Amino acid sequence: MAFKKENFYIETFGCQMNEFDSERISAILEKQGYLKTENRENAGLIILNTCSVRLKAENKLFGHIGNLKVLKEQNPGLVICIGGCTAQSLKEKLIDTFPYIDIVFGTGNIENLSDLIKTRATSSKSICKTSGNPEEIKELIDFKRKFPFKAFIPVMTGCDNYCSYCIVPYVRGHEKSIKPATIIDSIKKLAADGVFEVTLLGQNVNSYGQSFGHNVEAEDAALKNANSFAKLLNEIAAIQGIKRIRFMTSHPKDFTEDIINAVRDNSNVMGHIHLPFQSGSDKILEMMNRKYTSKEYEDLFYKMKERIPDCSVTTDIIVGFPGEQEEDFNKTLELVRKLKFSRAFTFLYSSRKGTKAEAFYDPVPIVEKKKWFKQLLDTQNAISLAENEKMTGKVFEALVESESTKKSGRLEGRLENNTIVNFDGPKGLTGSFINLEITQAHPFYLSGKIAEHK
Numbered sequence: 001m002a003f004k005k006e007n008f009y010i011e012t013f014g015c016q017m018n019e020f021d022s023e024r025i026s027a028i029l030e031k032q033g034y035l036k037t038e039n040r041e042n043a044g045l046i047i048l049n050t051c052s053v054r055l056k057a058e059n060k061l062f063g064h065i066g067n068l069k070v071l072k073e074q075n076p077g078l079v080i081c082i083g084g085c086t087a088q089s090l091k092e093k094l095i096d097t098f099p100y101i102d103i104v105f106g107t108g109n110i111e112n113l114s115d116l117i118k119t120r121a122t123s124s125k126s127i128c129k130t131s132g133n134p135e136e137i138k139e140l141i142d143f144k145r146k147f148p149f150k151a152f153i154p155v156m157t158g159c160d161n162y163c164s165y166c167i168v169p170y171v172r173g174h175e176k177s178i179k180p181a182t183i184i185d186s187i188k189k190l191a192a193d194g195v196f197e198v199t200l201l202g203q204n205v206n207s208y209g210q211s212f213g214h215n216v217e218a219e220d221a222a223l224k225n226a227n228s229f230a231k232l233l234n235e236i237a238a239i240q241g242i243k244r245i246r247f248m249t250s251h252p253k254d255f256t257e258d259i260i261n262a263v264r265d266n267s268n269v270m271g272h273i274h275l276p277f278q279s280g281s282d283k284i285l286e287m288m289n290r291k292y293t294s295k296e297y298e299d300l301f302y303k304m305k306e307r308i309p310d311c312s313v314t315t316d317i318i319v320g321f322p323g324e325q326e327e328d329f330n331k332t333l334e335l336v337r338k339l340k341f342s343r344a345f346t347f348l349y350s351s352r353k354g355t356k357a358e359a360f361y362d363p364v365p366i367v368e369k370k371k372w373f374k375q376l377l378d379t380q381n382a383i384s385l386a387e388n389e390k391m392t393g394k395v396f397e398a399l400v401e402s403e404s405t406k407k408s409g410r411l412e413g414r415l416e417n418n419t420i421v422n423f424d425g426p427k428g429l430t431g432s433f434i435n436l437e438i439t440q441a442h443p444f445y446l447s448g449k450i451a452e453h454k
């Protein structure tokens with residue numbers, strides 16, 4: 001196979017951590033002289049950074065890989081690389097199913113991708129390398145970002161929670177916090193470079209710091225008990241130039257009062273908390289290994305609302321978990337009606353290979369689960385619309401992020417509570433703060449206009 005520096009095309013599936021990984025991959029390749037292209041047909045190197053959390057996403061990915069076969073036939077020199085969680089979990093099986101894949105690389109092999117590409121150029125066989133350490137992120141900031149004014153910053157990698165339906169701990173490894181000095185220095189450099197919004201990433205950011213002291217290094221041991229997510233938030237909030245701080249994802253069992261207070265007390269920590277509850281049934285929560293009850297979740301929710309009244313809370317809910325009966329589902333529905341989340345991301349349960357729940361008895365027919373799912377979706381959409389309607393006629397500060405994806409000629413701004421507002425305005429406003437009057441509510445976004453006065 002001939003090897004030359006090529007245009008590369010990268011497509012990301014899944015969560016913000018995957019988006020961050022894609023930014024790292026792009027930076028590593030660009031340093032090696034590759035040029036990024038947004039057009040797959042022009043690329044000599046195609047990378048799919050994959051997600052295996054849900055079966056639907058994985059099936060969609062397989063469709064994408066299948067479509068690449070034609071491109072490979074037209075251009076046998078095309079190099080196809082599959083990375084991310086699906087690569088980490090399926091390994092060689094991906095090459096067995098799609099023999100035209102050149103490289104399968106794991107979540108811990110990103111740093112070596114350009115070496116793997118060089119090796120593939122002189123080898124007649126496809127390469128599968130998934131043995132790297134997923135905890136090792138060498139570089140937090142030194143790459144081009146999609147938006148010059150905002151950045152993702154991982155504060156930890158991996159997860160130790162082992163929710164029974166989730167593949168993440170198996171593909172991303174044990175939880176490991178990144179040292180506070182590394183995070184703070186990185187954000188200071190970003191601020192000096194014009195970034196004013198940071199989103200702190202981790203599978204469970206609330207347990208930041210708990211993994212320090214798990215090994216014998218003196219420096220690591222000294223960090224134990226001296227760090228928490230609340231402390232980290234307070235320190236980042238004090239960095240000059242950082243105007244917006246977001247974080248995700250949270251786990252109810254680790255969301256301490258200190259974290260609530262840090263959100264309340266720092267005006268640049270945004271009043272939006274994504275707090276997955278997954279089920280309103282304690283029986284199902286226990287089977288999911290979530291380590292909280294619906295009452296504990298509810299108490300936490302009200303504590304947040306009491307201390308941060310304008311805070312919006314969004315959530316994730318799984319419908320049709322193995323063993324879930326109608327009475328369990330009704331408890332979920334009841335909690336949704338009671339708590340009135342600003343938005344909920346609802347998922348129909350899909351079994352993932354290698355998880356505990358894969359072996360659970362699952363007698364409820366899929367048609368019944370789909371009926372529940374629709375009921376939940378209709379209920380939550382009506383709530384989201386009603387919550388958004390409370391904002392109409394009012395004026396809010398928004399960060400103008402980009403042109404609208406909904407309608408050409410419109411711009412998209414993001415409110416503190418993470419709601420998107422579409423409005424008319426000149427493109428030059430991108431990257432600036434503006435006051436918007438909300439003119440119309442929709443379930444998932446708002447329409448607005450530039451306000452004369454706040």
Ligand code: SF4
Binds near residue numbers: 168203204
């Ligand atoms: S907290 Fe649970 S759902 Fe989230 S990544 Fe960890 S195991 Fe998966």
